[in-house]
Amino acid sequence: MIYNSSINNINQPERTFEPITIGRLAPDFVALSTQGYIRLSDYRGKWVILTSHPQAFGAVSTTEIISSAQNYPRLSEQNIEIIGLTTDNIYSILAWINDIYQNTGISIPFPIIADTDLALSEMYGMISPDRMFGVTVRSTFIIDPSGRIRAVITLPVSTGGNQEELLRILDSILVNENYNLHTPANWKPGDPLVVPNPVSYEEMVSRAENSESLGYYCPFWYLCYTYLNSNNISSPPGQTNNNISSR
Structure with a gap:
């Protein structure tokens, strides 16, 4: 209280x-x-x-x-x-x-x-x-x-x-609300986003086997990155086009 x-x-x-x-x-x-x-x-x-x-x-x-x-x-x-x-x-x-x-x-x-x-x-x-x-x-x-x-x-x-940090937080909230994606550390609009953790064994296996077709880059089974407008992301974050706004 x-x-x-x-x-x-x-x-x-x-x-x-x-x-x-x-x-x-x-x-x-x-x-x-x-x-x-x-x-x-x-x-x-x-x-x-x-x-x-x-x-x-x-x-x-x-x-x-x-x-x-x-x-x-x-x-x-x-x-x-x-x-x-x-x-x-x-x-x-x-x-x-x-x-x-x-x-x-x-x-x-x-x-x-x-x-x-x-x-x-x-x-x-x-x-x-x-x-x-x-x-x-x-x-x-x-x-x-x-x-x-x-x-x-x-x-x-x-x-x-910090106004820019405030806007970044707002962007992050809206990304989650509109696309059910999360934002990683130091994220800025246009950077890769994080796919929520798998909640079942089947989802975990499907993600591992189909990451490329899903447009995911997965350095760990529980951590996958993606972009809002990408159907395929086969290279690590930072090596692909970042000029994508979350809004």
């Missing part, structure tokens, strides 16, 4: 929340944002990236917000929305995004929630129970169109998020 326990609020009623885990429904909420009140469930049918920032006007958070804004057009084209969150009040956040615009010309096209009472931060486990940090950690939740959490990324306040 996630507990709201701190020496600073020891006399306050303790709130408990279900742990945020991959596969569960993302807790719904209505919250004030830079685009008015928003409800998470109104985003059903879209992929959602819910991401927290420790504070407005934070140096690292500013780089994250700008990077997200620059990536927003290509995300939006693929039915992916972004929701930001900080624990500052709405006026501070509005002043922050206006300052970004005045200095860079970059508008922030997605809402940023003002979680001043920490309700969402605690609900989503963005504040550690031992209060190692006095602010929210950098947490990102990838939520699918049905409202389920598909990935959770948590970073310390000193480490900015």
Whole structure:
């Protein structure tokens, strides 16, 4: 369980929340944002990236917000929305995004929630129970169109998020969802994919005997690579055409 326990609020009623885990429904909420009140469930049918920032006007958070804004057009084209969150009040956040615009010309096209009472931060486990940090950690939740959490990324306040890694994770999830294939270590779109392990003896034998016709390269009986658009892959990964996008 996630507990709201701190020496600073020891006399306050303790709130408990279900742990945020991959596969569960993302807790719904209505919250004030830079685009008015928003409800998470109104985003059903879209992929959602819910991401927290420790504070407005934070140096690292500013780089994250700008990077997200620059990536927003290509995300939006693929039915992916972004929701930001900080624990500052709405006026501070509005002043922050206006300052970004005045200095860079970059508008922030997605809402940023003002979680001043920490309700969402605690609900989503963005504040550690031992209060190692006095602010929210950098947490990102990838939520699918049905409202389920598909990935959770948590970073310390000193480490900015990597947009390319976030997009890579999204690509990986979509590859699995659309093609029932897995992605190996250090995978990037266009690289070979991993076929799920065989679940029966017959499948194992069939894979070994028909790997070439299946378009598999199998260095081990339990590890086979393939490409999305390949009917035959007879050479190891890295020696074939990698210019294949997963989308």
